[in-house]
Protein backbone atom coordinates (compact mmCIF):
# COMPACT_ATOMS: atom_id res chain seq x y z
CA UNK A 1 0.00 0.00 0.00
CA UNK A 2 1.44 3.43 -0.89
CA UNK A 3 1.61 6.34 1.53
CA UNK A 4 -1.19 8.09 -0.34
CA UNK A 5 -3.49 5.06 -0.09
CA UNK A 6 -3.03 4.74 3.64
CA UNK A 7 -3.65 8.46 4.03
CA UNK A 8 -6.95 8.13 2.22
CA UNK A 9 -7.92 5.48 4.71
CA UNK A 10 -7.29 8.07 7.38
CA UNK A 11 -5.30 5.80 9.66
CA UNK A 12 -2.17 7.93 9.24
CA UNK A 13 -1.66 11.62 9.91
CA UNK A 14 1.27 12.96 7.87
CA UNK A 15 2.99 15.94 9.43
CA UNK A 16 5.80 18.25 8.38
CA UNK A 17 7.68 19.88 11.24
CA UNK A 18 10.14 22.76 11.00
CA UNK A 19 12.22 22.72 14.15
CA UNK A 20 13.62 26.24 14.35
CA UNK A 21 15.84 28.01 16.84
CA UNK A 22 13.25 30.66 17.58
CA UNK A 23 10.00 29.33 16.11
CA UNK A 24 8.84 25.82 15.26
CA UNK A 25 5.89 25.04 13.03
CA UNK A 26 3.81 22.09 11.92
CA UNK A 27 1.73 21.50 8.78
CA UNK A 28 -0.47 18.40 8.81
CA UNK A 29 -2.35 16.38 6.21
CA UNK A 30 -5.64 17.17 7.99
CA UNK A 31 -5.15 20.83 7.02
CA UNK A 32 -3.90 22.24 10.32
CA UNK A 33 -0.99 24.66 10.45
CA UNK A 34 0.30 25.82 13.82
CA UNK A 35 3.44 27.27 15.32
CA UNK A 36 5.04 27.95 18.67
CA UNK A 37 8.11 29.82 19.80
CA UNK A 38 10.87 27.29 20.54
CA UNK A 39 10.99 27.97 24.27
CA UNK A 40 10.04 25.41 26.88
CA UNK A 41 9.67 26.14 30.59
CA UNK A 42 9.15 23.85 33.55
CA UNK A 43 7.89 25.30 36.88
CA UNK A 44 10.85 25.70 39.26
CA UNK A 45 9.12 24.29 42.33
CA UNK A 46 5.74 23.28 43.69
CA UNK A 47 4.70 26.89 44.37
CA UNK A 48 5.28 27.91 40.76
CA UNK A 49 3.55 24.75 39.57
CA UNK A 50 0.56 25.66 41.75
CA UNK A 51 0.44 29.23 40.48
CA UNK A 52 0.87 28.32 36.82
CA UNK A 53 -1.33 25.23 36.97
CA UNK A 54 0.65 23.48 34.23
CA UNK A 55 3.54 21.02 34.08
CA UNK A 56 5.10 22.57 30.93
CA UNK A 57 4.76 25.97 29.26
CA UNK A 58 5.65 26.95 25.70
CA UNK A 59 6.63 29.96 23.65
CA UNK A 60 5.31 33.37 24.62
CA UNK A 61 3.53 31.83 27.62
CA UNK A 62 6.86 30.46 28.91
CA UNK A 63 8.68 33.75 28.29
CA UNK A 64 6.05 35.70 30.16
CA UNK A 65 6.43 33.53 33.27
CA UNK A 66 10.20 33.07 32.95
CA UNK A 67 10.88 34.07 36.55
CA UNK A 68 9.05 31.03 37.90
CA UNK A 69 10.38 28.62 35.29
CA UNK A 70 13.40 26.61 34.29
CA UNK A 71 13.56 27.95 30.77
CA UNK A 72 15.17 26.11 27.87
CA UNK A 73 15.75 27.19 24.27
CA UNK A 74 17.02 23.82 23.07
CA UNK A 75 18.12 24.68 19.54
CA UNK A 76 20.44 27.61 20.02
CA UNK A 77 22.71 27.85 16.94
CA UNK A 78 20.63 25.17 15.31
CA UNK A 79 22.04 22.24 17.27
CA UNK A 80 20.23 20.35 19.98
CA UNK A 81 22.60 21.12 22.81
CA UNK A 82 24.38 17.84 23.10
CA UNK A 83 24.84 16.01 26.36
CA UNK A 84 22.26 18.19 28.04
CA UNK A 85 19.34 15.98 28.84
CA UNK A 86 17.14 18.99 29.44
CA UNK A 87 17.41 20.23 25.86
CA UNK A 88 16.49 16.83 24.47
CA UNK A 89 13.50 16.78 26.79
CA UNK A 90 12.61 20.26 25.57
CA UNK A 91 12.70 19.16 21.93
CA UNK A 92 10.47 16.26 22.87
CA UNK A 93 7.98 18.63 24.52
CA UNK A 94 7.98 20.98 21.53
CA UNK A 95 7.29 18.14 19.10
CA UNK A 96 4.63 16.66 21.37
CA UNK A 97 3.01 20.10 21.69
CA UNK A 98 3.06 20.69 17.91
CA UNK A 99 1.52 17.27 17.25
CA UNK A 100 -1.19 18.02 19.85
CA UNK A 101 -1.90 21.30 18.07
CA UNK A 102 -2.32 19.37 14.80
CA UNK A 103 -5.18 17.44 16.48
CA UNK A 104 -4.66 13.86 15.29
CA UNK A 105 -7.77 11.67 15.47
CA UNK A 106 -7.61 9.08 18.21
CA UNK A 107 -5.68 6.00 17.14
CA UNK A 108 -4.21 7.77 14.11
CA UNK A 109 -0.55 6.94 13.46
CA UNK A 110 1.87 9.82 12.95
CA UNK A 111 4.35 9.86 10.08
CA UNK A 112 6.62 12.88 10.46
CA UNK A 113 9.16 14.64 8.28
CA UNK A 114 11.27 16.93 10.46
CA UNK A 115 13.40 19.74 9.03
CA UNK A 116 16.56 20.81 10.89
CA UNK A 117 19.45 23.16 9.98
CA UNK A 118 21.64 21.79 7.18
CA UNK A 119 25.06 21.45 8.80
CA UNK A 120 23.85 19.73 11.92
CA UNK A 121 21.75 17.07 10.27
CA UNK A 122 23.87 14.20 11.60
CA UNK A 123 24.09 15.40 15.19
CA UNK A 124 20.41 16.24 15.33
CA UNK A 125 19.14 13.08 13.66
CA UNK A 126 19.89 10.87 16.64
CA UNK A 127 18.60 13.36 19.18
CA UNK A 128 15.38 13.83 17.22
CA UNK A 129 14.84 10.12 16.86
CA UNK A 130 15.13 9.74 20.64
CA UNK A 131 12.83 12.70 21.16
CA UNK A 132 9.99 11.47 18.93
CA UNK A 133 9.93 7.67 19.34
CA UNK A 134 7.10 7.84 21.87
CA UNK A 135 4.58 9.48 19.56
CA UNK A 136 5.79 9.08 15.97
CA UNK A 137 5.70 5.75 14.12
CA UNK A 138 7.63 6.71 11.02
CA UNK A 139 10.30 9.39 10.69
CA UNK A 140 12.39 11.22 8.11
CA UNK A 141 14.82 14.00 9.04
CA UNK A 142 15.73 16.45 6.26
CA UNK A 143 17.56 19.78 6.06
CA UNK A 144 15.39 22.90 6.48
CA UNK A 145 16.36 24.59 3.21
CA UNK A 146 15.68 21.39 1.30
CA UNK A 147 12.19 21.36 2.79
CA UNK A 148 11.71 24.99 1.74
CA UNK A 149 12.95 24.22 -1.80
CA UNK A 150 10.55 21.27 -2.00
CA UNK A 151 7.59 23.38 -0.89
CA UNK A 152 8.28 25.79 -3.75
CA UNK A 153 8.94 23.06 -6.33
CA UNK A 154 12.43 24.45 -6.76
CA UNK A 155 14.08 21.15 -7.47
CA UNK A 156 16.50 22.14 -10.17
CA UNK A 157 18.98 25.00 -10.64
CA UNK A 158 18.00 27.01 -7.61
CA UNK A 159 19.60 28.35 -4.45
CA UNK A 160 17.54 28.66 -1.26
CA UNK A 161 18.85 30.97 1.47
CA UNK A 162 16.97 30.48 4.73
CA UNK A 163 17.78 33.32 7.13
CA UNK A 164 16.61 32.07 10.51
CA UNK A 165 17.36 33.02 14.09
CA UNK A 166 20.38 30.84 14.94
CA UNK A 167 21.63 30.15 11.44
CA UNK A 168 21.43 31.09 7.79
CA UNK A 169 21.21 27.90 5.72
CA UNK A 170 22.12 27.68 2.04
CA UNK A 171 21.02 24.85 -0.21
CA UNK A 172 21.67 24.43 -3.93
CA UNK A 173 19.17 22.27 -5.77
CA UNK A 174 20.32 20.61 -8.97
CA UNK A 175 17.80 17.91 -9.61
CA UNK A 176 18.71 15.43 -6.87
CA UNK A 177 18.37 15.18 -3.11
CA UNK A 178 21.00 17.72 -2.00
CA UNK A 179 24.21 16.25 -0.64
CA UNK A 180 26.36 17.67 2.13
CA UNK A 181 28.39 19.81 -0.25
CA UNK A 182 25.28 21.40 -1.72
CA UNK A 183 24.50 22.84 1.71
CA UNK A 184 26.14 25.27 4.02
CA UNK A 185 25.26 26.88 7.34
CA UNK A 186 26.62 30.14 8.74
CA UNK A 187 25.89 31.94 12.01
CA UNK A 188 25.16 35.34 10.45
CA UNK A 189 21.41 35.33 11.20
CA UNK A 190 18.73 36.86 13.44
CA UNK A 191 20.32 36.18 16.84
CA UNK A 192 23.56 37.69 15.61
CA UNK A 193 21.73 40.87 14.54
CA UNK A 194 20.09 41.00 17.99
CA UNK A 195 23.49 40.78 19.70
CA UNK A 196 24.89 43.56 17.52
CA UNK A 197 21.87 45.80 18.04
CA UNK A 198 21.98 45.22 21.77
CA UNK A 199 25.61 46.27 22.02
CA UNK A 200 25.19 49.33 19.74
CA UNK A 201 22.25 50.51 21.86
CA UNK A 202 24.04 49.79 25.15
CA UNK A 203 26.93 51.92 23.90
CA UNK A 204 24.76 54.80 22.71
CA UNK A 205 22.36 54.79 25.67
CA UNK A 206 24.31 53.54 28.72
CA UNK A 207 21.67 54.76 31.20
CA UNK A 208 18.64 53.21 29.54
CA UNK A 209 17.23 49.88 30.65
CA UNK A 210 16.38 47.29 28.00
CA UNK A 211 16.92 43.57 27.41
CA UNK A 212 17.54 41.20 24.50
CA UNK A 213 13.86 40.43 24.14
CA UNK A 214 12.98 44.12 23.71
CA UNK A 215 15.84 44.54 21.26
CA UNK A 216 14.53 41.66 19.13
CA UNK A 217 11.11 43.32 19.06
CA UNK A 218 12.66 46.64 17.96
CA UNK A 219 14.45 44.79 15.18
CA UNK A 220 11.33 42.95 14.02
CA UNK A 221 9.40 46.20 13.87
CA UNK A 222 12.01 48.35 12.10
CA UNK A 223 14.53 46.09 10.34
CA UNK A 224 16.03 47.47 7.12
CA UNK A 225 19.25 47.77 5.16
CA UNK A 226 20.45 50.65 2.97
CA UNK A 227 18.18 53.70 3.13
CA UNK A 228 14.59 54.14 4.20
CA UNK A 229 12.62 57.34 4.86
CA UNK A 230 11.31 58.37 8.28
CA UNK A 231 12.36 58.32 11.93
CA UNK A 232 12.68 55.28 14.16
CA UNK A 233 11.90 56.02 17.78
CA UNK A 234 11.19 53.57 20.59
CA UNK A 235 10.21 54.04 24.20
CA UNK A 236 12.76 52.81 26.75
CA UNK A 237 12.79 53.59 30.49
CA UNK A 238 15.53 55.86 31.87
CA UNK A 239 15.63 56.22 35.65
CA UNK A 240 12.13 54.70 35.79
CA UNK A 241 10.60 57.13 33.26
CA UNK A 242 9.75 56.26 29.64
CA UNK A 243 11.89 58.22 27.19
CA UNK A 244 11.89 58.17 23.37
CA UNK A 245 15.13 56.90 21.81
CA UNK A 246 16.28 57.22 18.21
CA UNK A 247 17.52 53.81 17.03
CA UNK A 248 17.54 54.14 13.24
CA UNK A 249 21.28 54.10 12.67
CA UNK A 250 21.84 51.21 15.05
CA UNK A 251 19.09 49.11 13.41
CA UNK A 252 20.66 49.72 10.02
CA UNK A 253 24.19 48.83 11.17
CA UNK A 254 22.99 45.69 12.96
CA UNK A 255 20.93 44.44 9.99
CA UNK A 256 23.75 45.19 7.57
CA UNK A 257 26.21 43.24 9.72
CA UNK A 258 25.04 39.93 8.23
CA UNK A 259 25.30 41.03 4.60
CA UNK A 260 29.02 40.43 3.87
CA UNK A 261 28.91 36.80 5.07
CA UNK A 262 25.71 36.10 3.12
CA UNK A 263 27.05 37.58 -0.12
CA UNK A 264 30.38 35.77 0.28
CA UNK A 265 28.80 32.37 0.94
CA UNK A 266 26.35 32.82 -1.93
CA UNK A 267 29.17 33.62 -4.37
CA UNK A 268 31.28 30.77 -3.06
CA UNK A 269 28.53 28.19 -3.41
CA UNK A 270 27.58 29.23 -6.93
CA UNK A 271 31.22 29.34 -8.08
CA UNK A 272 31.56 25.57 -7.61
CA UNK A 273 29.27 24.92 -10.59
CA UNK A 274 30.17 25.22 -14.24
CA UNK A 275 29.29 28.54 -15.90
CA UNK A 276 26.13 27.34 -17.60
CA UNK A 277 24.60 26.25 -14.28
CA UNK A 278 25.94 29.33 -12.51
CA UNK A 279 23.76 31.54 -14.70
CA UNK A 280 20.68 29.41 -14.12
CA UNK A 281 21.17 29.28 -10.35
CA UNK A 282 21.87 33.01 -10.13
CA UNK A 283 18.53 33.67 -11.75
CA UNK A 284 16.73 31.50 -9.24
CA UNK A 285 17.78 32.57 -5.75
CA UNK A 286 15.05 32.42 -3.12
CA UNK A 287 15.11 33.97 0.35
CA UNK A 288 13.22 32.31 3.20
CA UNK A 289 13.10 32.48 7.01
CA UNK A 290 12.19 35.39 9.28
CA UNK A 291 15.33 37.28 8.23
CA UNK A 292 13.99 37.53 4.68
CA UNK A 293 11.54 40.14 6.06
CA UNK A 294 14.36 42.69 6.49
CA UNK A 295 13.43 45.55 4.19
CA UNK A 296 15.84 46.13 1.32
CA UNK A 297 17.70 42.85 1.83
CA UNK A 298 16.43 41.17 -1.32
CA UNK A 299 17.31 44.18 -3.47
CA UNK A 300 20.71 44.50 -1.81
CA UNK A 301 21.60 40.88 -2.56
CA UNK A 302 20.38 41.09 -6.11
CA UNK A 303 22.39 44.25 -6.76
CA UNK A 304 25.61 42.93 -5.21
CA UNK A 305 25.43 39.68 -7.17
CA UNK A 306 24.66 41.53 -10.41
CA UNK A 307 28.22 42.76 -10.48
CA UNK A 308 29.08 39.45 -12.13
CA UNK A 309 26.16 39.14 -14.58
CA UNK A 310 22.38 38.87 -14.47
CA UNK A 311 20.74 37.71 -11.30
CA UNK A 312 17.26 37.39 -9.81
CA UNK A 313 16.48 37.13 -6.09
CA UNK A 314 12.93 36.58 -4.80
CA UNK A 315 11.44 36.00 -1.32
CA UNK A 316 8.98 33.30 -0.22
CA UNK A 317 5.49 34.53 0.55
CA UNK A 318 5.03 32.79 3.87
CA UNK A 319 8.41 32.50 5.63
CA UNK A 320 6.88 31.03 8.77
CA UNK A 321 5.33 27.95 7.14
CA UNK A 322 7.48 27.41 4.03
CA UNK A 323 9.63 24.85 5.89
CA UNK A 324 6.82 22.84 7.47
CA UNK A 325 4.69 22.95 4.29
CA UNK A 326 7.65 21.55 2.36
CA UNK A 327 8.23 18.88 4.99
CA UNK A 328 4.54 17.87 4.74
CA UNK A 329 4.76 17.75 0.96
CA UNK A 330 7.84 15.52 1.28
CA UNK A 331 5.97 13.33 3.76
CA UNK A 332 3.16 12.81 1.26
CA UNK A 333 5.49 12.16 -1.70
CA UNK A 334 8.37 10.15 -0.20
CA UNK A 335 8.46 6.47 -1.16
CA UNK A 336 8.42 4.22 1.88
CA UNK A 337 12.04 3.07 1.51
CA UNK A 338 13.23 6.49 2.68
CA UNK A 339 11.31 6.32 5.94
CA UNK A 340 12.68 5.06 9.20
CA UNK A 341 10.25 2.94 11.22
CA UNK A 342 10.38 3.66 14.94
Ligand SMILES: Nc1ncnc2c1ncn2[C@@H]1O[C@H](COP(=O)(O)OP(=O)(O)OP(=O)(O)O)[C@@H](O)[C@H]1O
Nearest residue numbers: 020021022023164165166167190223289290291293
Ligand atom coordinates in the same frame (compact mmCIF):
# COMPACT_ATOMS: atom_id res chain seq x y z
N1 LIG B 1 10.38 41.67 10.30
C1 LIG B 1 11.53 41.06 10.63
N2 LIG B 1 12.72 41.64 10.36
C2 LIG B 1 13.88 41.07 10.72
N3 LIG B 1 13.97 39.90 11.35
C3 LIG B 1 12.82 39.27 11.64
C4 LIG B 1 11.55 39.80 11.31
N4 LIG B 1 10.59 38.93 11.75
C5 LIG B 1 11.24 37.91 12.31
N5 LIG B 1 12.58 38.10 12.27
C6 LIG B 1 13.64 37.26 12.80
O1 LIG B 1 13.67 36.02 12.12
C7 LIG B 1 14.18 35.04 12.99
C8 LIG B 1 13.22 33.89 13.05
O2 LIG B 1 13.09 33.36 11.77
P1 LIG B 1 12.72 31.84 11.55
O3 LIG B 1 11.42 31.54 12.20
O4 LIG B 1 12.86 31.56 10.10
O5 LIG B 1 13.92 31.18 12.36
P2 LIG B 1 14.04 29.75 12.97
O6 LIG B 1 13.56 28.75 11.94
O7 LIG B 1 13.42 29.72 14.29
O8 LIG B 1 15.60 29.68 13.14
P3 LIG B 1 16.64 28.69 12.49
O9 LIG B 1 16.20 28.48 11.06
O10 LIG B 1 17.94 29.40 12.64
O11 LIG B 1 16.56 27.46 13.31
C9 LIG B 1 14.33 35.70 14.36
O12 LIG B 1 15.68 36.10 14.55
C10 LIG B 1 13.41 36.88 14.25
O13 LIG B 1 13.79 37.93 15.12
Ligand SMILES: [Mg+2]
Nearest residue numbers: 020144164289
Ligand atom coordinates in the same frame (compact mmCIF):
# COMPACT_ATOMS: atom_id res chain seq x y z
MG1 LIG C 1 14.21 27.93 10.25
